[in-house]
Amino acid sequence: MTQNPHDLARRLADRAETVCRHYLSSGRREGGYWLVGDVRNTPGRSMYVRLKDTPKGPAGKWTDAATGEHGDLLDVIRESCGLVDFKDVTHEARTFLSMPPPEPESHQQPRQSPTPQGSPEAARRLVHMSQPIYGTLVQAYLRKRGITNLRGTGSLHFHPRCYYRPDEQSPTETWPAMIAAVTDLDGKITGAHRTWLDPRRRDKAPIDTPRRAMGDLLGNAVHFGLRGEVMAAGEGIETVLSLRQVLPEMPMLAALSAAHLAAILFPDTLRRLYIVRDNDPAGDGARDSLIERANAVGIEAIVISPELGDFNEDLRTLGLDTLRMEARLQVAPQDVARFMALAA
Template sequence: MNARRSIADLSADLADRAESFCRQYFPEGRKQGNYWQVGDTSGAKGQSLAIRLQAQGGRKAGSWQDFATGEYGDLIDLLKERLGSVTLKETLREARSFLGEAPCPAALRDTRKAERPDASTNKRIARARKLFAAGKPVLGTLAATYLQGRGITRLGPALRYHPRVFLRQGEDDADPPQRAPALLAKITDNRGQVTGCARTYLDPSTGGLAAIESPKRILGQLHGHAIRFWSGSPRSDLIVGEGLENTLSIGTALPEFDLASCLTATHLGLFIPPPGIQRIWIARDNDEAGRNASIRLRNQLELIGIAFGDLVPNMGDFNDDLRAFGKDPLRRSLLKAMKAQGLEIEDG
């Protein structure tokens, strides 16, 4: 095939394979009729973003809209958002790779060198920084109540609380955004720069998640980055997990370890290790998405010479394990798995 074909041609070819495209780049989503629904352009779980799978009523396949933000476009636009801070040239290279026209997809390249975000990404990052800066420490707030209700005691400066964060109820909500309390989590790159803010909307009446579509949402840039929790002592090992609560559940049981939460299985597979790390423990969920993310991250770690080990919960995720079995049994289970994979540690 001619690699110099127009962007419109590439977009049309991606649209012809829209469902395969969605399953490849948005595995956290699900098919609903003629649409693939996912939380946002980062690939988080939810239903705010809808991608049309087949042409219908004069509307093209592959067109999409994020009803929470108003963003829309074709699959080239969506792929660029999904890959994060990459150039249009790299996006087109990834599109051609998906279509079988070229090797070396952008998502698998060595992304440790920081890329310059485009204008729209910079705007979202600025909004994320402003939101997180407006938050306050979580102790004594609804956010602390939420985390403690899930058995989590490992907190840190990466977490804040805000009582009135802008919120749209769902994709069909045409009303002006409301405000709701939310747990905020700071997403950073390996230099410590804030690239995004994760929002977990809460229900004041129950202390749990808000009863809305997609109560967990991401603002800014997540690709390759994470929410980080340091133990206070320099370590060459890092535990990298999926969801925030699952990662903090491990941290509750193993407070001596540094943590990085990637928020989704997709972004777990795209994590960029910080300098100085010699071994990464991949703490995935016990499902197919988690297994696939672990394989993808392991493949990248092998290429750059970083050792790794897998941590898999007994139940669906590590927060399930924490709540079902308690902190001490979870600690023993984790250390047993880590020792079996080469960790040398005395557990007093």
């Protein structure tokens, strides 16, 4: 049966604080409420979410004292993720709750047919089988790399036992993994990127190829934030998320390699593209190709370069304040004011 929206809202309410920490990460708990600026996760205190059932009302209900808006946690998911179609809202809620896809409206559920290994459909199934990263090894892994602000990272997921096979002659292993959904410009999942992790070291797993991609990657990417007139594009997930620590409001994407970075598709709305360069010959080639492609269609291209090998190395070695200064000096002044997080 199709999941009733009221049942989904109730399941979310049972985990109200976890929902708030994930989707309203700019807020904080005070007593029995979660306080935040608004349902779109703006910092502040005017919106409050009830975390437990009380005589005053059920858990999960929220009110914005400044605007009079109110609703439940499905509304929080819709607004904080920028979703329009209610089907996408319920899909996001089910993913967060680690629920299986709804069964078709029939008395007998058809068996899933096998999918070709490495295909886009196999990638979609892997993403849908995974769970949100909050409170998992993925969050610990990113934190170890200096990445603590996870706002807008709904494209990342956690799989506790993801298959890994070094080659066709070797037995299959299982490792925990960070699963990144690769999507096209319409938000359709076309591929997946796996980073296998070692739970003891909170680092990449000690295997030959701890990172692998599958599916249709050309032109597509791992997206963070809602696209608009301004966007940043880089190679690695950790590199892009490092820059988002100081530019958390800027939409960004990770193309997963220099070759795929050079081939990303441009949204129709894009007017200015920041190219997040890696400090190596492949990064130089991607930079040159992107500048040429962007200029050919009237998009302003601005290169942002790290001081060391990439921005995650800068974040871990030089620190957040240095990274913030690097970005401030290379980003257009109007975008600093619009996208940069203030220093604590």
